[in-house]
Amino acid sequence: MSLVLNFWLRVTSLFSGFGEQFRAMNKWQRYSAYGLGVVALYLLPYWPDVPVLGQIVNTPGSQFETVLNDQVVIFVLIALGLNVVVGIAGLLDLGYVGFYAVGAYVTAILTSAHGNLPWLLALPIAVVISMLFGVILGTPTLRLRGDYLAIVTLGFGEIIRLTAKNMDWLGASRGISNIKKPPSMFGLKFGVLDAKPYFYLGLTMVFIVIFILHRLEYSRVGRAWVAIREDEDAAELMGVNTFKFKLWAFTIGAGIGGLAGVHYAGKVGFINPDNFPLQLSILFLAAVVLGGSGNMYGAILGGILVAYMPERLRNFSDKRILVFGIVLVLMMVFRPEGILPKRVGNEHKKRRAKSQEGEVAS
Amino acid sequence: MPDWLIIRTFWELTVTGLALGSIYALVALGYTLVYGVLRLINFAHSEIFMVGTFGALLASSQFLSIPLLEDGNYPYRTGMTLIIFLVFIMLIAMLFSGIGAVVLERVAYRPLRGNGDAFGAVVLAFLTAFIVSLVFVDQAKINVIIALLATTPISYAYLRFFKQGRKAPRLAFLISAIGASTAISEAVGVWSKHGRDQYQTPRLLEKKTLFTMFGTDVRIDYAIVIVGALLMMIALTLFVNKTRLGRGVRAVAQDAETSRILGVNVDLIIIVTFALGGVMAGGAAMLFTLVYDQTRFNIGFILGVKSFTAAVLGGIGNLKGALLGGLLLGLVENYGSAIFGGQWKDVIAFVVLLVVLMFRPTGLLGESLGKARV
């Protein structure tokens, strides 16, 4: 019995121990560690060429950089966005795939079906329209409490897909093809075969989103979100305009989902309603919960795992959804807070207040 | 379209809408019962329904050995044989769904309440071992067995000794429900005989016109569905209102803590609640196969979403609400798809839900089993 406990503590301390060491470094050491990490991430497509590491990371049966972009980057973006809604503000959204679809469809409409705009111009328009959809859906529904919100958002996701499927203007079930690709920039050419430029672009999007979300999280807005998640009534009585901040969470989440859709549409060049099934919403949610709902880095980890593991471990690819279903149940039983649980407070404040013993995450 | 045809279509749509609505209502009861007692959306209830349809399929094609076609014709039965067969199939479907619901509760929900039992722990430990062997071990049989043997006792011990008494947050229950739902449906999709393909169920009943009303032929299978659903609902209402266990269900729905203090065995009541919901879903499943003659691993999902919509529409936690919501949804969907086209059917259902919730945030009849939330 104590053996099991000991083992478990060791496994979990692998994560937290690393964090402690990291926090103990001085400013310059930390910045250079960050820098190295970023470079290593941009070099990810070349990892399979590294002798031993390559053996471990490479995906059998599919091209590594395609997996990185089409699966991992998309899932990470989406997990980041959904984490704002579900993890930080505590609003259960089961129709997140809807915003992803809106982003992709707006890009498709503007650059191919009903317009001839360049991708780069479609990007901001699609993100803004996704956010608008967030407002349109959020305004009537965010007054509802948890469970009702879940079912209504689920319905919303389905409405989007069915509308796309049944309207000729949206390409019906044929979908929309010839979506424009991102323009060449910084010496990168966005073609059909090479996925690497898309990955660099997507990774850059991820960094921008992290930057924005980090600023939001450690501000008045982030505090309001967490307060709403913890106790909505108390938050409102402490002067938090709960409706406004819930709507912001929803809108920002929608915008990030839309961004992922834009990136996806630009890469594949062809979309149809079957790319956006309801089950995808559940995989997205699985990513956030698995990694650690409420912790941005947890959500990223979850996104990576959900997207990458099935590609790496091909021997269960047909059982992929089954495995996620079971893992979700097991996760809730064994570790409801996810692999990287949310932290209370933020790290640089903790270092300053070292005088007292911390008893966080007990 | 001439006027008389519209009228005629209207009544036809009403009959088929009521039949579909009856099935929604029966499944909705399961959501409502569990929500009333645990304040939990039993997201996996849709798969309990799906399991019921497979129960009905097994009962007719395996237990009764009825083929899909006999000498090129449907295997019609008549008279007493038909009635006995139908009742038998329904009982088996109910059994499948009922057991499914109870197992689901003990594996996916009860451990989260902090009082998991040995049964749940065994299943969870086995599932853990299964995942470990699938993900980390190559497919050689002996390695899989070693992984199973090594992992099962460890996770069992962990569950029994470290997870007792810890109640998970509300969101965790819903996620667990979503996971269980996905897992059950996929398990059937992966391991059943024809996998993800559609299954035909034997058609025992000749679908003749039973009588004509307002110029519309009412087919016998629709009549059976509507009457059968009503009878089951009456039986459920009697059970909840007149029996000791039913009183327990209502007491726990009112206030679980107080009930526990007053000596109600809350865990038993929860099992009963799940079993009741499962039995209703099983009945619905059999009636479903009677009308549509088919099933599939993912058949529960959209029907479950619709039924939950029906429950919310009527006021979740409220038995009458489930009936009202189910019938209403069936009708609205049918009329709506006649006006806008069948491809918009699901959209209409969700739009109706949205509109109702905007004006009545707790559904048409309100949350009666449950208390209003502060």
Place this chain on the structure above:
Amino acid sequence: MSEVLLDFNNVTMQFGGVTALNEVSLQIKQGEILGLIGPNGAGKTTCFNVMTGVYAPTLGTVSFEGKNLAKLKRFEITKVGIARTFQNIRLFSEMTALENVMVGADARKKASVGGAILRTSRQRHEEKESRERSMELLQFMGISDRAETAARNLPYGYQRRLEIARALATEPKLLCLDEPAAGFNPAEKEELNELILKIREQGYTVLLIEHDMNVVMKVSDRVAVLDFGQKIADGLPADVRNNPAVIAAYLGVEDNAS
């Protein structure tokens, strides 16, 4: 001293058939400490909830500095200048003590999403102000040594005081304390008394709902008594203590019990 801050005018509150408050009139004057007492179920907490906008009164009006509160949303009432604590502690348990107080301080701030993303100078200024003010309040309440601890891991006494700090951070004119001494031992109650007096010295008006007669009688300038949803007495602590109706309704019961 004599300016009326909060005016409770003939307020009736009904839940279904149950009348929780029956034509209660009550005035809270600028700068005083008003004790509101009454036996269990007398309607004290309902009074509170009507005041802070949790319930809208069935009949009658509540006005604050002459402004009717009926039309205001809950968070707007906080901004008008009423803050409260909760009888059953309702902190944001996954936030640190400091962050809990900062949520309160944020009520007076303006920077929103745009400001946070761009880190405008106003946003940085507000953020600094919030943090410093919140730290001051934690020091004032004597709990700054645990500023970075998650609220759920704080000892009970700290949690109670953190609730007061969070309410004070919203810069209220009227601070409503709902049984702040619940679960305290006599020494802690003594400390709390001093704290409440200190809060008043800072210029806050205090409404105190309390079960414990010692606390109420010691710190209150004036005491109002509720019984069965009706106000049965209102006056100086000494007078209320000797009021026969009050003794019958409340003190007598309390004396017998103790």
